[in-house]
Amino acid sequence: MISRPDPDALGFVLIDVARMLRSAFERRIATAGLGLTPGEARALVRIATLEGSRQLEIAQRMGIEPMTLSTYLDRLQSLGFIERRADPADRRAKLIFTTPAANALIASIRVEQMELMQHVTSGIGEAELDLMGERLKRLRANLSALEEDSTALTLARETGR
Incomplete structure (x- = not known):
């Protein structure tokens, strides 16, 4: 008799919770009227936490392809929320920074995150x-x-x- 995987095993629960939390966050951002896609919002928050990091590192930390991040960065830069600077250690690489214009938006995204987590962790x-x-x-x-x-x-x- 083949043993069936336990859907309540820790690994399955962690995967389910992560997927559901990301989906809930994306729904909140999509309906919050912030003018960003959920992916752009996630990228902006990650850039703020990794201020001055290379694009590749940010993409790796987000678990997305560098080209996907590049699309987000192009839009965030066109909106004036981030800037790319040459890496003094490697002129081919770019370091990513938020701009002062992004501060209020990052704060709004943070409010959405905090309200979601308050609901998720209730009890x-x-x-x-x-x-x-x-x-x-x-x-x-x-x-x-x-x-x-x-x-x-x-x-x-x-x-x-």
Whole structure:
């Protein structure tokens, strides 16, 4: 007899919650009248948290392709919310910065995020939320290390080391 996967196993629950949270955020942003698509809003917030990072790093942190991010950046730049600057360490690369014009918009997006999270976490105590946050950060760190190990292993195989 084949054992069926448990839909309430931690991995499945995490994937479901992440998908549902992203979908709820995208619905809020789409209806908030901010003048941005949900993807542009996510990109703007991520740029604000990674101020001065390269486009590739921002795309990786968002889990999207660099070309998808490039489309968001083109629009955000045309609206005056971000600027691209040459990387002094590599003139081919661009560093991404928010502009002062983006501050009010970022604050509005943050309000949407906070209201959503208030609804999503209703009925969960502050101590529980703190503990959950710490445990999720541990999972993220473990996954990040696993990803780094995998990248190093792939590189070693490709270079024959």
